[in-house]
Amino acid sequence: MTGKRERTKTANREAILAAAREVFTKLGYGATTVRDIIRATDLASGTFYNYFKSKEEVFQAIQDENALRVRPRLRAERIRARSVEEFISGSFRTFFDYIATDRQTFAVIRRNADTMRVRMDTPEIIAGFDELRADIVKAIAEGIFPLVDADYLMAALVGVAFEVGEHMLSRDPVDTAAAANFATALFMGGFRALPTLARPAASAA
Amino acid sequence: MTGKRERTKTANREAILAAAREVFTKLGYGATTVRDIIRATDLASGTFYNYFKSKEEVFQAIQDENALRVRPRLRAERIRARSVEEFISGSFRTFFDYIATDRQTFAVIRRNADTMRVRMDTPEIIAGFDELRADIVKAIAEGIFPLVDADYLMAALVGVAFEVGEHMLSRDPVDTAAAANFATALFMGGFRALPTLARPAASAA
Amino acid sequence: MTGKRERTKTANREAILAAAREVFTKLGYGATTVRDIIRATDLASGTFYNYFKSKEEVFQAIQDENALRVRPRLRAERIRARSVEEFISGSFRTFFDYIATDRQTFAVIRRNADTMRVRMDTPEIIAGFDELRADIVKAIAEGIFPLVDADYLMAALVGVAFEVGEHMLSRDPVDTAAAANFATALFMGGFRALPTLARPAASAA
Amino acid sequence: MTGKRERTKTANREAILAAAREVFTKLGYGATTVRDIIRATDLASGTFYNYFKSKEEVFQAIQDENALRVRPRLRAERIRARSVEEFISGSFRTFFDYIATDRQTFAVIRRNADTMRVRMDTPEIIAGFDELRADIVKAIAEGIFPLVDADYLMAALVGVAFEVGEHMLSRDPVDTAAAANFATALFMGGFRALPTLARPAASAA
DNA sequence: GATGAATGAGAATTCATTCAT
DNA sequence: TATGAATGAATTCTCATTCAT
Secondary structure, three states: OOOHHHHHHHHHHHHHHHHHHHHHHHHOOOOOOHHHHHHOOOOOHHHHHHHOOOHHHHHHHHHHHHHHHHHHHHHHHHHHOOOHHHHHHHHHHHHHHHHHHOHHHHHHHEEEEOOEEEEEEOHHHHHHHHHHHHHHHHHHHOOOOOOOOHHHHHHHHHHHHHHHHHHHHOOOOOOHHHHHHHHHHHHHHOHHHOOOOOOOOHHHO | OOOHHHHHHHHHHHHHHHHHHHHHHHHOOOOOOHHHHHHOOOOOHHHHHHHOOOHHHHHHHHHHHHHHHHHHHHHHHHHHOOOHHHHHHHHHHHHHHHHHHOHHHHHHHEEEEOOEEEEEEOHHHHHHHHHHHHHHHHHHHOOOOOOOOHHHHHHHHHHHHHHHHHHHHOOOOOOHHHHHHHHHHHHHHOHHHOOOOOOHHHHHO | OOOHHHHHHHHHHHHHHHHHHHHHHHHOOOOOOHHHHHHOOOOOHHHHHHHOOOHHHHHHHHHHHHHHHHHHHHHHHHHHOOOHHHHHHHHHHHHHHHHHHOHHHHHHHEEEEOOEEEEEEOHHHHHHHHHHHHHHHHHHHOOOOOOOOHHHHHHHHHHHHHHHHHHHHOOOOOOHHHHHHHHHHHHHHOHHHOOOOOOOOOOOO | OOOHHHHHHHHHHHHHHHHHHHHHHHHOOOOOOHHHHHHOOOOOHHHHHHHOOOHHHHHHHHHHHHHHHHHHHHHHHHHHOOOHHHHHHHHHHHHHHHHHHOHHHHHHHEEEEOOEEEEEEOHHHHHHHHHHHHHHHHHHHOOOOOOOOHHHHHHHHHHHHHHHHHHHHOOOOOOHHHHHHHHHHHHHHOHHHOOOOOOHHHHHO
């Protein structure tokens, strides 16, 4: 790792990954070609193949990196949870903080090309879902959660996380706490528990 | 003039759309080529261009058809709603019934290629989201909904609809009522309001 | 076959085959690329693939054509044979006449690139060998040939045909009768039966 | 200075040659790449170029080695010959013994890839042919051979040697004496002199 | 000398699109 | 309008060779 060669190798790999992240975000996975990735790099075309076999492989590498960065944090949050509220709010806070910090990462998964939106879940991400379901099952067994449909609950959590997360990122400023409060409140008490907005004019009446 | 030729033209268009739906489902949007679509048809390659300019256009046409089939129903359901519960449960029931009836349609949007899942939202679908948001805003103005973040609420509804919908379809038998109940309960009262499952052991007691 | 399209298709196929024959002869099979073949044509690169899947397939097509041209003639010659001499001399004459007439054909099989010589036997050619062996076996059964090792005899005939054939073509003028006489004499009576040359000086003595 | 370094150099060269022999046999000359050869070695790619300029050069080296191993023996055999029979039978015996002993060597020249057969004659091999022709000319001058076409006779000997040799190797057990007897008999007395096989039925009579 | 990553020319192949029939 | 072959730009990928270490 200290030789010049090793440093160059690591740097090249990172350069390709960075270029790929950028191009995937800009063009979307489907429209991206290996050439596009190489072109966004100052490397020769053949060099790409010293590191990855195909665009699929780079994509996987990026997603795996991402999942590996956020999954342990989510896991830790859920394990630490002593109540349903902690379980849910901890998860949403962590997830929203993560995507706010590393927006490009999320952009690769959730992309807006023109007006069309695409969301891609790789095996690593899906494995994260399974982890979540398993933790819900465990929480049910421990009596923290009532005996509900763990699969649907997991689906609902994921759906809300991705959709609300996307809208959160489109706002300025990005308020992760507010988004987490919203999502948590929904799961804790339904629509009636949602934070209410100050009614600009009516509040005075 | 609305005779044979007209009928042939419509038939050809339909043949292409049907082939495209099938191929998109099987290969996914990205991997599908115009050739693939034509091949799934008994038409010649040049004929494709008498009907559509590109694969993008066929895809849009399919999605527009889909959205036009479900959006008016969802709209009608929400307009008819006299309470929050009717608003929410009506929407989920309609959506889940629709995707259960026309699974291929949903499969084109939500695809599992190998292990990787993709979800594509076209302009028509996104327009449906905006419609939903507008109706939420209207419901808030009418006092049906409390003054909550309409954008986030819309996002949450959409996220739950797609994610729970997907899991619903993977079950056998597909129980749209149960899924709608689950989703509605979540929005009505949070996790505590979710339907509980019969606890295997407890049921014997 | 009378439409312009059919005529063009046939012409294009022939153009590719002709170009391939030429290039294979010049560069040899191994060194030839599909690009080389296309370049020797006035067609576009993609057009090649409307006719053949690969260079292998063109090569096979050429060889099959060749084999189909000469094999029936050889076959007929052997069937007509009423004696060993007719069998052998007929075969050699036919083969040598054929390669003298259609030199390029033979050149594709037997090629001299620089100093290195290559000979390639395709399945069709090998099938021709098997045919020859079968006819030898038949001739043995009919008492025309003594009970010898048909496989080795076939090999010997083939080896002499190709090697002597090659040397024959390098002479000027090409004398197929002389080559056939030589080869036939060898098989009829061994080296003592070979035609002797006029000894320039000694003949006068 | 003929110590470690010297030994390593020779060992590396031999390693490359051995790998090349193996790979050429397996993949054929055309399909073999320098990478393939290096991969079959525990050397680095760059090292190859310290020993050979290209795959052509390795191939030549292998063939030259082969030719140098068998040519002197064939030469000695012919020089020792006191009669035509000795000349011919000695040559065939030596050649067949050689290819039976060192099958891989022969396999590099004479290859069956799938169904297609290839035979490659390098300059060294061709030089061996010229040597044979020269010896025939000399034998004619000395009155051992009659005044026949030396070029054609050489061609016939070579053709029979390669073709019968190939078939000989495909038999089990490999009987070099029998093959040499067959080939020699052919050249000594033509088809009538060929060894006859025991006729299954006749042997009982 | 050995190493092995970088290079980039070039080969194979695909595919959207055109256009003569 | 339907047809389907021709087109050729674009893409993926390989490989011989170089050269800094």
